Amino acid sequence: MEEHDPVEDLKKGFDVVVMGTGLTETILSGILSVEGKRVLHIDKNPYYGGDGASLKLSQVFAKFRGETSKSTNDPKDKDWNIDLIPKFLMADGELARILRSLQQVQDNVQFQQIEGSYVYRAHSGGILGLGGHSGVIKVPSNALEAATSSLVGILEKGRLKKFLEFVANYDDKSGPMYQGKNLDKELMKTIYDQFGLETATRDFVGHAMALYSDDGYLNLPARPTFNKIRLYASSVAMYGSSPYIYPLYGLGDLPSAFTRLSAVHGGTYMLNTEVLGFEYGADKKVSGVKIKFEDPKHDGQFIDLVINTSRVVAAPEYVPEGKKKVPTGQNVIRAICVLKHPVKDAGDNSQIIIPQSQIGRKNDIYIAVLSDKHHVCPKGYFLAIVSTIAERGDNPQDELKPAFELLGAIEEKFMGNASILWEPADSVEIEDFDNIFVSKSLDASSHLESCTDDVKYLYRCMEGKDLDIDDLKKTASAE
């Protein structure tokens, strides 16, 4: 019988080599494989997910504290799936739409809804309309709930209802003109003015519904904000109570599921593989990648190999700073907190937003609260993962303090350095573009919508056409 030598197979070359198994890269390699491209997908880590992996507790100890022996032998270790970057899916968002089109991915991931979305209100209370104690309040999940929520002042409720109805009746497909307004020109703050909304209400709409983490959107055209509010509303409408869904066993299962889709369609996967460099042709375009990996036939022996390819997709950590990637200027600080109790008034799986206006910051703080219901920790434990955009370089602990105070007793807290958010440095439009397509870092938001934007952008750059999800569905199910 003919022997299929995996290394010989690598030497045949690939249409695309993908580096890094974060969500953006894995969705792309899934799509490209379904479309029949020969894809090689590499990750330097021994696990899938890149920066967005979900790790075991032992791996988290190793990563943040260098304690390699800790709890690896604990039989409960496998019950932990701790997101390095916690995010939720909008139930009616673009990623959910892609997932709905790909049965083979759905077969591998199960979702549960997140039970609630909460905002923090500071003690003064006056800002948000009513007096009372500091604490978290559930974000209304529809206009009706909004009208009865204590988040909105009594006199304001009618105005908010009118505003939300106005937004709900907009249809992005019919273009920017809407009831005499050009939503590509009119600023969001002008629209708020027209409806006479109070600052506290704008805060609530912009941060808890449109999910902006700062107030920059007020001075931008209204159309994207309209669409974000509409997405929030339609997502809540899908399963009730919150707009979010979350995969069982952690967010890291999403990249894993897309790698399986790719593999089922012929994609080749290599974890624990070091990228040594790129090779270029006379036309200055990439012609291959040099990798180092363990010989599948001889344990412990490593092979250097140049793999021919004409195109590369790379996560930021695989390309040098300067020519290929630049910092966006935003750095994200995150803290993984292990609790032994649910978060007061916010249940055991929820999103808590601490709006910047409530704590004198420019950027909101997000807390993702998860429990064993989503199979991310053993029974009796809770995960609260806190994140925000860093505003000062000196003391990240201090910046997250308002969140830690909300959480109560914290069993273990893991914090690394602030992560730099990267974006590609060179435009694919330039004459001598090298055909190395760099993805963006996962952003600081609480959801994954910008990730699918990046997937679509990269797809368009690579294939010269828009990604057609319905078409993809047909191709995938034709197998």
Place this chain on the structure above:
Amino acid sequence: MSEGGPKPSSSVKLVLLGEAAVGKSSLVLRFVNDDFQENKEPTIGAAFLTQKCNLPNRTIKFEIWDTAGQERFASLAPMYYRNAQSALVVYDLTKASSLTKAKHWVAELQRQASPGIVIALVGNKLDLTTQSTGLEGSMGGLSLSAAANSGADGDDDEEEEDARQVTTAEAKGYAEEEGLLFYETSAKTGHNVSEVFTAIANAIPESTLKTRGGPGTGRGGAGGSSGDTFGGTGGVNLSAAGETNKDACAC
């Protein structure tokens, strides 16, 4: 075994593991379609296949997950073995190093998979051992009974051109130590193939079936697209309209 009758039926997730080219897919192909393809290409296009196994008092529907080639560079995700109730760890009995890899997979399963998982160690390519001269060896090629029951007489006699590199005694001894089912098979001739699956089906405790039929096995049974395949409350069926029949993507 007769069809029909309201025997209880349960879905069981079975994962395939083992080095590349030991015949994992071929074993499943033999079991599911009673077919064998010479020089089969490495696995692509098969997310999983399903096959029923009728036992006297119940029916087990295997959801058989193929590695999709992700074992080639040790790149299987934990997702793969999660909630698997059974595993087929395959080695090529004409290649000693493949048993080493198989042992690695068994250890991985014991670490990562559900505690009660039923693991069968399978030495495949029995047809490549010399059936004419190797009779005094560990496995008589003509033996129709399961190696697990008949291999005890192996005297490790590895003679001349016999392609066999792993003796029955060695593999069986290891399987006994680890509490694994053990068979030597030929996907090519079909020898012992259905026996492996029947033995796994029999070994799965009824109690785990009752409690684990739905949420434990991916999206539940093939073709079953009802929203309640998810455990607990708050489960979300992404595509309520997704009637895609998984049997259809079996090949």
